[in-house]
Amino acid sequence: MTLAERIAEETRTMPEQAQQQVLDFALFLKQKEENAVRQDIQSIVTENLAAWKELAK
Secondary structure (H helix, E strand, O other): OHHHHHHHHHOOOOOOHHHHHHHHHHHHHHHHHHHHHHHHHHHHHHHHHHHHHHOOO
16 A cells, blocks of 8 residues: 555545645645745755856856
8 A cells, every 4th residue: 555545545534624634734745845945946046146147158
């Protein structure tokens, strides 16, 4: 059984409100990860901006 299948199985019998909380938490974690990636990319751009401008000449 995959992890996704196990999560589905465990939440199947929960009340709908609890299922919504599980979904909300999963979406929160996804957004948190996406924000971390965006911050990492922004840091790389900021740290290397001068070099990239030089290369663009």
